[in-house]
Amino acid sequence: MKTLLAAIIFVGAAVLLLGVNIFFFHRPFPNGEISTNPEMQKRGIKCAKQEEMEMLSKQKKTCSGNYSDACSSCALYTKE
DSSP states (O other): OHHHHHHHHHHHHHHHHHTHHHHTSOOOOOOOOTTTOHHHHHTTOOOHHHHHHHHHHHHOOOBOSOSOGGGGGSTTBOOO
16 A cells, blocks of 8 residues: 555656646647657658658659559559
8 A cells, every 4th residue: 555655646746747847837738749840840850751742752653553442542543
């Protein structure tokens, strides 16, 4: 019982201390989203989805759609 009480107090203190800026100073929670974080944009860091879309748009490949039924929803599919 003493161990459980000590663990609850420890976790509560940790949450309170880690959230001081958010709870008491009403500062916004840090933005960790890569695509919208200004610091990451300044450094040229992009999310994997954005990098892949840029890479695919540079390739200019086309697909005839004869691989599977899912091909028609692909961005590379062009109806010939």
